[in-house]
Amino acid sequence: MKDSKLYIENSLTRQKELFTPLNPGFVGMYVCGPTVYSDVHLGNCRTFVSFDIMYRYLLYLGYKVRYVRNITDVGHLLDDGEDRMSKGAKADNLEPMEVAQKYSNGFHQMMSVFNVLPPSIEPRATGHIIEQIEMVQSILDNGYAYEANGSVYFDTLAFAKDHNYGELSGRVIDELLAESRDNLKHQGEKKHPSDFAIWMKADENHLMKWNSPWSVGFPGWHLECSAMSTKYLGKTFDFHGGGNDLKFPHHENEIAQNMGACGCTPAKYWVHTNMLLMNGRKMSKSDGNTISPGELFTGDSVHVTKGYSPMVVRFFMLQCHYNSTLDLTDGGLAAAEKGYHRLFEAYKHLQALETEGGDGAINATINGLLDQAFDDMNDDFNTPKALSRLFEVVTLINKLVDGHENVNDLTEATLQRMQSDFHALLFDIFGLKEHESSSSDHDKMDGLMELLLDLRAQAREQKDWGTSDKIRDQLAALNIVVKDGKEGTSWTINS
RNA sequence: GGUCGCGUGGCCGAGCGGUUAGGCAGAGGUCUGCAACACCUUGUACGGCGGUUCGAAUCCGUCCGCGACCUCCA
Numbered sequence: 026m027k028d029s030k031l032y033i034e035n036s037l038t039r040q041k042e043l044f045t046p047l048n049p050g051f052v053g054m055y056v057c058g059p060t061v062y063s064d065v066h067l068g069n070c071r072t073f074v075s076f077d078i079m080y081r082y083l084l085y086l087g088y089k090v091r092y093v094r095n096i097t098d099v100g101h102l103l104d105d106g107e108d109r110m111s112k113g114a115k116a117d118n119l120e121p122m123e124v125a126q127k128y129s130n131g132f133h134q135m136m137s138v139f140n141v142l143p144p145s146i147e148p149r150a151t152g153h154i155i156e157q158i159e160m161v162q163s164i165l166d167n168g169y170a171y172e173a174n175g176s177v178y179f180d181t182l183a184f185a186k187d188h189n190y191g192e193l194s195g196r197v198i199d200e201l202l203a204e205s206r207d208n209l210k211h212q213g214e215k216k217h218p219s220d221f222a223i224w225m226k227a228d229e230n231h232l233m234k235w236n237s238p239w240s241v242g243f244p245g246w247h248l249e250c251s252a253m254s255t256k257y258l259g260k261t262f263d264f265h266g267g268g269n270d271l272k273f274p275h276h277e278n279e280i281a282q283n284m285g286a287c288g289c290t291p292a293k294y295w296v297h298t299n300m301l302l303m304n305g306r307k308m309s310k311s312d313g314n315t316i317s318p319g320e321l322f323t324g325d326s327v328h329v330t331k332g333y334s335p336m337v338v339r340f341f342m343l344q345c346h347y348n349s350t351l352d353l354t355d356g357g358l359a360a361a362e363k364g365y366h367r368l369f370e371a372y373k374h375l376q377a378l379e380t381e382g383g384d385g386a387i388n389a390t391i392n393g394l395l396d397q398a399f400d401d402m403n404d405d406f407n408t409p410k411a412l413s414r415l416f417e418v419v420t421l422i423n424k425l426v427d428g429h430e431n432v433n434d435l436t437e438a439t440l441q442r443m444q445s446d447f448h449a450l451l452f453d454i455f456g457l458k459e460h461e462s463s464s465s466d467h468d469k470m471d472g473l474m475e476l477l478l479d480l481r482a483q484a485r486e487q488k489d490w491g492t493s494d495k496i497r498d499q500l501a502a503l504n505i506v507v508k509d510g511k512e513g514t515s516w517t518i519n520s
Numbered sequence: 521g522g523u524c525g526c527g528u529g530g531c532c533g534a535g536c537g538g539u540u541a542g543g544c545a546g547a548g549g550u551c552u553g554c555a556a557c558a559c560c561u562u563g564u565a566c567g568g569c570g571g572u573u574c575g576a577a578u579c580c581g582u583c584c585g586c587g588a589c590c591u592c593c594a
Contacts, residue, residue, distance in 0.1 A: 039524095059594075072594040109592080195523055196590080246592090268594030273523085275593095299525090300588065307588070344533060344543070350526075350587070357532045360544030367543085370558080401534095409534050413542030423559055427550090490553065501556075508557050517557080 026050060026087035033264075034348060034405045036272065036295040037193055041405060046263050047293065052083050052090045053262030055254040055292065057271055058147070060097040061128035062109040065135050067318055067338075067353070068301040068308050072268045074339055074456075075298045075347035077141040079266070079406055081454050093257045094144035095250060096132075098125035099151050099233050099243055111232040121233050125149075135318055138335045140456045146257050150249035154235045157244040157252045160286050161224050161237075169285035173214035175226030175240030179281060181219040188284050190219075193295060194273035221278055223248050247278040254291060255283065265292035269299055303328060303353045316353075329355045333362060336457055340365040343408040343455055364416070368451070369459060371419040374426045375447055380440050383433035387421070391439055394418050395446045408455065415450060418443070478507070478514050 031044040046052050056076045059069055076094075083090050098121070113124040136143070150157075161177050164170040169184045170177050184190055191197055226240035227233075234241050254262065260283070267276060276295065283291040300307055306314050316326045324332030333341075341361035345351040394414045401411040422443075424430040432440075451457050477496055484492035497507045500516070508515050 057594075060592090066594085069594050075594095194589080197523090269524090270589065270593055273589065274591095298594070300594075302587080305586080341532090346534075349533085352532075354532075356544080360532060362544095364543045367558090407534080409543095410541070413534065416542055420560085427559060429560070485553080488553070493553090494555085497556080506557055509552055509555090510558080515557095 027085070029086060029399065029403050031082075031086065031403045032405055033294050033296060035293075036269075036297045037292075042294065044263075044294065046088065047261065050087075050089060052088045052264060053258035054080065054083070054090055054092045054264040055250070055258055055262065055266070056092070056094045056144070057250055057267035057275070058094040058096050059128075059132055060109055061125045061132060062113040063128060064317060065128075065132050066308065066315060067321065068268070069132075070135060070139055070318060070338075071301040071342050071351065072298045073136060073141050074139055074342050076266050076296075077139075077456055078343070078347070078408060078454065079264075079296070080142060080144075081456055082402055082406060085449065085454050091146065091258065092142075092144040093146045093148065093254065095253055096125070096129055096147060096149045097246070097249060098122075098129075098149050099249075114232055122151075125151075138318070138322075139339055140336070140458055142456070148253045148257065150244070150253075151233070153249065153253050153256065154244065156256050157248045158224070158235075158237050160248060160252045160255070160282065161239075161244075163286040164223065164282060167285055167288075169281075170223060171216065172239055175242065176214060176222055177224035177239055178215055178220045179223050179245075179278065179285065180216065181221075181281070182217050184281055184285055188281070190281055191277060193280060194277045196273060196277065221245060221247065221274065223282065247275055248282060250275075251279050251282040251286070251291070254279075255287070260287045260291070261289050262292055264294050264296065266296040266298070269297035272297055298347045299350045301351050301353060305352055308353070329358065331359075333358045336459075337362045337365050340368075340455075340457060343412060343457075346405075346407060346409055348405070365457075368415065368419060369457075371422045372447055372451060375422050375444055378422070378425060378432055378440060378444075380432045380435045380437060382437045383431070383435070385436040385439060386434040387430060388434075388436055388439040391418065391421060391435070391443055394421075395442065398446075398450060402454065411450065412455075415447070418447070474505075474516055478516065481507075482514065 032041045033044050034040070035042045056073075058073075059065060073094075080090060080092050111121060113119075113128075114121040117124065119127075133143075161170065164179065165172070165177065168180075170179050172178075181190055222245040224237060224239055224242055224244060226242040231243070234243050254265070265276070280291060283289070302308060303314055303316065308315050316328050318335075318338075320326040321329060321338060322332050322335060324330070337358065338361075341353075341358055342351065344361060344364075394417050398411040398414040401407040401414065404410075421430065425432045425435070435443075477500070481493050481496045484490075484496070500507055504518060506517050508517070
């Protein structure tokens with residue numbers, strides 16, 4: 026276990042707090058996953074990349090982390106009262122489970138493309154109907170819910186007498202009443218407009234329904250997370266995350282349900298990630314201001330001039346703190362792409378550096394920057410700041426490579442630390458990776474390029490600039506950049 | 521209308537009471553047959569107006585502008 030103090034901005038208290046797990050050395054972490062009724066969109070990806078960084082950093086610090094991220098495959102109602110999964114199923118003439126499977130597969134594939142680590146447990150709402158029914162019963166037994174026509178509603182007024190409802194989102198129950206007074210007539214079975222369903226009676230054509238003590242029906246949306254987090258992490262656990270659009274009503278109601286069922290607050294630290302915008306506006310599926318991950322990778326969209334690789338997009342996300350809105354723009358991505366390449370070029374040079382070990386004149390500078398990078402990570406996972414330290418190290422690496430700084434001013438120990446910390450930050454914590462290609466392809470490519478550059482070198486010796494430039498230009502058209510340097514010619518592939 | 525948050529240099533984006541953020545672009549330079557790439561150096565800033573303070577981008581007030589949530593959303 027690394028000896029470092031991690032501070033996390035807790036949405037519940039709105040303060041940065043020292044992270045101290047309930048059980049030393051162990052972390053229980055729950056993150057609200059996707060509803061699998063259509064393709065993932067980029068905003069989802071940013072959220073899960075943000076939590077991936079946190080998960081990775083906790084692992085790096087040496088915690089044993091149980092990371093639970095659910096998949097919602099039932100219970101999400103649309104305005105017209107139809108279930109999202111059912112709607113998707115009817116539209117494509119599929120079983121609801123086929124819809125869930127199809128989009129779960131797509132989701133997993135996209136997470137893998139973004140190099141997001143899989144969670145330890147990925148429970149599904151439909152696989153935990155019994156747990157949810159039991160929780161409804163507990164809440165009823167405790168007097169915080171009532172039954173009406175086969176549906177069960179959470180009684181927010183009764184709950185608010187004993188507990189604080191609205192703590193997370195800063196909402197006051199009287200205001201909730203005032204807000205929705207106009208809609209009272211539509212509320213039907215509810216005693217109070219802020220009450221919410223924890224079990225819904227299904228009508229005859231509803232596709233997804235289960236037996237329960239109250240009716241044939243289905244669980245309320247917020248209930249699954251309460252039931253599943255309790256099952257896998259216990260009644261109280263360390264860390265609960267989600268997009269900040271889930272704060273209300275989802276997380277507020279989740280807290281109420283857990284309190285209502287077991288009398289204790291579910292999570293110690295609540296963490297919310299901010300939204301991804303595009304061109305200054307919220308990305309959303311419903312209006313046109315959206316780009317799918319696939320379109321972003323291929324460049325097949327009016328919003329970008331070219332495609333950007335998944336790792337460039339991930340790097341772009343890292344340049345912004347998870348708690349701020351991030352504005353996706355073509356210019357921003359292009360800038361990120363260049364920075365990303367510069368970072369990785371420096372990383373490669375760093376791994377090749379060797380020192381004979383001198384007086385360590387620049388040790389302190391480098392150690393200071395690396396220390397600060399980790400301090401930044403400890404300060405609420407501040408990836409943009411940590412990255413800025415790394416770029417300062419990049420400048421130093423380049424100076425060492427170019428001879429502007431003497432590599433022998435670096436002791437062996439500091440060089441090794443640079444190499445291992447750089448690797449840890451880039452790959453283990455930030456979760457970046459280089460563009461992969463199969464190694465046999467790689468060998469062939471090397472051979473081919475060696476041949477071409479050999480021919481070109483001959484042409485240049487004979488001052489046959491026509492042939493020399495033709496080779497260089499044709500390769501450039503294939504995004505292979507030829508670099509003529511002091512020590513000969515090298516090449517790289519630009520993505 | 522209610523709740524919360526944000527406005528930083530050409531662009532993106534940290535900082536949040538005194539010290540260079542960083543990336544991209546721009547400018548100058550090194551390298552090159554010419555280029556490109558790469559590398560080095562480098563300028564410009566904190567929405568307006570008040571206030572607190574020895575000192576404010578950073579705290580307070582106010583005005584303007586923007587966004588999110590309050591209804592399904594990551």
